[in-house]
Amino acid sequence: MASRSEFDGVDYMDYPDWYIDEPTDPPRDVVTPCQPTIRVDSYHICAAGISFVVLVFLSFFVKRRRLCRSFCNAVPGLLHPVGFLEHDYHRGIAAAVFGVLFCSLCVVVLDDHPLPFITESTKETAEYWKSMALLYYPALYYPLLACATVKSKVGYLLGSFLSWLHCGVLVWQKVECPLSSKFYKYYSLLRSSPQLLCLAFLSLVYPVLLVRNVETSGNLSLRQCLADNYYTDYLKILLRKKPSRNSASTEQPSLSSRIGTLIRSYIYLPVEGFRIPTKLVVSLTVAIISVYQVALLLVVHVVPTLQKMRDGVREEISYVLEGFGINLSENRTEVLHIVKYYFWIIEVCYVSAVGVSCFVTLSTLMRSMVLHRGNLQALHRGDAQKVFNCKKRIRPSRSAVVCWMRFTSYQIAHVCLGLLIQQLVFLTCFLLFAVLIVVPIIYKQNMIIFKIVEDVWPFWLTLILVMLIQHILARLLFLQKDGKHLSITNRRSLYIFTYLLFTFNVLIGVIAGVWRVVFTALYNIVHFCRLDLGLINRGVELFDPGYHNYINFLVVEVSQSHPVMKAFCFLLLHSRGSEMSSSDEGKNVEEGRILLVPSQKFTKTARSKQARTRWWLMFTLLNNPSLISSRRSTVCSPTDAVTNGELNCSSKHSKDELDKSDLCETE
Structure with missing residues (x-):
């Protein structure tokens, strides 16, 4: 054995690989730089x-x-x-x-x-x-x-x-x-x-x-037909005679039908005679791509890191945990397995949170497409009250044009941000559920939540019984059925129980307040990517920038691309050529062309059909939001009230006032 003097004067730092016994594995997933042929x-x-x-x-x-x-x-x-x-x-x-x-x-x-x-x-x-x-x-x-x-x-x-x-x-x-x-x-x-x-x-x-x-x-006519057939088809379907509804069904829908209706409300299916605007199609497509890109970034940025951390755990982790006062087990090998198991739980919860977030975001996007169609159809009918919940003139403005330009960008940005927030919330919920409930049940250790529930179960049982008692009393004692209506009876007992249960209802109100905060937060987080839904109260929903952008987008879309207005213009442009050419006489039986050829003689059925079609077209054009801005002042606005089938137009006696304002003003 060499003496100590033989190593005197030797610089031990000259040996970079001093621990030569330990094998040094090359790092994994190392990618060498690659340069393609086409740079x-x-x-x-x-x-x-x-x-x-x-x-x-x-x-x-x-x-x-x-x-x-x-x-x-x-x-x-x-x-x-x-x-x-x-x-x-x-x-x-x-x-x-x-x-x-x-x-x-x-x-x-x-x-x-x-x-x-x-x-x-x-x-x-x-x-x-x-x-x-x-x-x-x-x-x-x-x-x-x-x-x-x-x-x-x-x-x-x-x-x-x-x-x-x-x-x-x-x-x-x-x-x-x-x-x-x-x-x-x-x-x-x-x-x-x-x-x-x-x-x-x-x-x-x-x-x-x-x-x-x-x-x-x-074939030039075929090309024109391919370009303009949507507007004429929309007008034909709009003027089609609706089936009469003599009797309404009073039977309650079954559970299976309700579930089917709910599922169909989240699936966008094309309907005859209506086409979603181009900007909405672009928004939906890019939103789906953005969901994929954000989810991919979340997965590849975190999951490989968690896997490396799980593979790199050694038995020395027990000393680190003991330094923080955590003693999982006396056996180091068992501690190693527990720590790796918890890393696996975190990885599973993370991937599950990303998957659930993607599913929820895509579902809300499909639901919003169904509601987009309903809102556009209502605005095409001139029913602004149903969409905006207030009387609003559908006219383009500076802010409306700006909002229309950035609608798709806003939609994508809200989808990306909403997906990130949902992922964090769902990950927190899954981790709490797994660590506090699932793992303690499996290993029968660290059952903290169950101990808390065991200690306070009389209090929660009392609150539940109080709630049940109030509902039972309201159903059996405080309500009496008189014919088809319910009326309140036994008011003295009602006053007595209201006073006695006051303190219990205060505690129940605290729990309801906490649930209100949690539910409101979860609801807004889930529906964050939907611009068609205001996330604040109706009185101040215009302060929501996403919803404000959406309603202005609808204003521009309806006022500038109304299919009835474009179909009417298309028929006007082609009416003269159809009158002068004798080869198109067979096409004049269409409802739109009947309106433009008044010199022909018709039978009684044809005349009634023509009158009905003319009346429907007049009513549709009168309620067309695209024509409001260019309408003469002698025509009433479609937003005026209708009484007994007549439009209420306020007349002006001064000619100067007629030139300055409309005869019909919206309240």
Whole structure:
């Protein structure tokens, strides 16, 4: 054995691996940097140039005279991406492009290099590059929408080329480099899945539209019919004779029918003659993508960390717990298993909370789509009282236009924030339930909650009995049935029990107050992502920015894209051509064209049908919110009261007053 003097003068710090006996395992999940054949910066430089060339070509291809005859002497101009207030644009393309744009927003927010052209940036300049990236990605995907706006073979051909370019390059990059070192090795691939699906959808839709355009290019009337048939179909269904309701069913619905009605109220099913606006379709699509992106980020950012912590627990954890006064067991091995078991419980509760949050958010979004349809149908009828709970003129304003512009963005932001809040609340509830109830029942240890309940059960039993006694007395002693109505009797006994049970009702009121706070918080958290629902009292619900944005969005949608108004204008534009052409006589039997050909002779049945149709059309146009702003002052407003079938119009005797204000004012 070597003596101590042999090691004198030796610097022990020269041996970095002094404990050579312990095996050093290489770290897992280490991803080596990968550079695809088509570099990201080179691809974006080429794609941005191609997109700019395509947009300029489309601007010169589509003459400005076709869009606005009196603007800049008919010079070419920038094409609008999609007609949000029209129903003759492809809503699937708009939803897919907005989905791709939101995935790009996730890249801008989370990546260290948000602008693909700039690969090296400091912390001081990173925020400036993020601001530029927020404008770059919308400009990059702008031509994908503009190609659909043109509605021609050239536009669909260029749209096919751009969608194939973006989709092909993205697939090539993910196949070559599927792993990433950010959060989780497969996070980049999973994050790009919605973007790949949207680009694949565009790659299929544009060729289909190109083939259809080639087939219908020689038939102009067919193309016009495909563009305007929604409005005419809506008018026909609206003027259709409703079935008479002679007798109403007095039978109570069964439990199964109630459950079926509840489930159907959360499932949006298309109905005949109504089409959801484009902006709502885009909002729902991007909201679903945002749920996926946020849930993916929550899972890959926390679950792998919990798994590493569980695998890294050693027997020395018992000393750490004893330092905090926690003694789980005398056996260190048993303590190790208990700690790992609790880590597993946390992981299960976390994943369950994320899953429940996603389910609740998607359910509320589907429920909101059903209510969107109901609100739009009510406003199309002019029933603003049902939607807004107050008398409100449906006219566009500055704030309404601003709210309409940012409605989709507000919806996505509320969905992301609501999902995060729900996840935290559900995780807390699941952990408390698992740690305080489930685990003590399984191991029959640390039964703190059960001991508390055992100590205070007489108090809770007393409160429950008091509540039951009050309900039994109210049913058997204090109420008496006189015919079909109930009346209060035995008032002296009622006064006596009210006085005697006062102290118990105070305690019950405290419990009810706590439940009110908990229920209100849970209700608002669950419905946080719904903009169509005010989360505060009706008197001050306009202070809710989400609900305020929603009602202004409805005002713009109804006032600018009312299907009855557009159907009426479409019939007026085509009435002259139908009168002059003899080949269209067979089409004049339609209800809309009967209104525009008064010189023909009809039978008694046809005349009654014409009178009924004219009356319905007059009533519909009178209550059309889209025509209120352009109506002459001699026509009453649809919001006026109706008495005995006559509109109450206040007459003005001065001609100057007629020019300044309407004859019918809304109270």
